[in-house]
Amino acid sequence: MLTSRSRILSQKNLSFASLSASFLLSKQTPFNSKQTLLPSLHNSPVSLHSQSFKAGASRRFLGSVRFNHSMASQSSPQSAHDFTVKDAKGNDVDLSIYKGKVLLIVNVASQCGLTDSNYTELTQLYAKYKDQGLEILAFPCNQFGSQEPGSSEEIVEFACTRFKAEYPIFDKVEVNGNNAAPIYKYLKSSKGGLFGDNIKWNFSKFLVDKDGKVVDRYAPTTSPLSIEKEVKKLLGIA
CATH class of the missing domain: 3.40.30.10 (Glutaredoxin)
Structure with a gap:
């Protein structure tokens, strides 16, 4: 029968082994594959925020182009x-x-x-x-x-x-x-x-x-x- 101290050491060894296995597995797995144990940054909140920002900026740019073109058309002399x-x-x-x-x-x-x-x-x-x-x-x-x-x-x-x-x-x-x-x-x-x-x-x-x-x-x-x-x-x- 293991003593209390022995059980604690065993649990620590198991935890360390589990972490080591996870680390080795993550190194062998492509970063963005479905098997990776680490979360893909592609779907992270930071990435989604960046995509949203880019989309919003594109919409604002296109809207600005349409607005300026419209204003130019209206201000062009006709006679x-x-x-x-x-x-x-x-x-x-x-x-x-x-x-x-x-x-x-x-x-x-x-x-x-x-x-x-x-x-x-x-x-x-x-x-x-x-x-x-x-x-x-x-x-x-x-x-x-x-x-x-x-x-x-x-x-x-x-x-x-x-x-x-x-x-x-x-x-x-x-x-x-x-x-x-x-x-x-x-x-x-x-x-x-x-x-x-x-x-x-x-x-x-x-x-x-x-x-x-x-x-x-x-x-x-x-x-x-x-x-x-x-x-x-x-x-x-x-």
């Missing part, structure tokens, strides 16, 4: 009427006031070789069709040969005094490059030029219909009166 520009005095002008009008949008300059002929014919065209719904929008620009160096006040005085311009002349803008006015970015993207989208020189012209859509684009050397037929067509004049 020239969607823009606000500055007049010569720095006041905001919402171009939606020209809904129902045919627009001829021109980047003008005061010291260009094309100045006299273009300003003269713009005044003639406007006088002839302003009561039928034509508006000419003039945007001074100094990007071509620095031929529009004056202030907005000087530009307006020059056009109105010398060429009797009655159509609106807006604040000076850039028409090319990163700082191009948004209205010009829209015009160029709607109707590219023969050698690319960029405006080539002073007095490039965009013809816009009553819904604010760009119908045609004309080179600086195209005279305003030479597009009278197209203007009349958009105005609905026989």
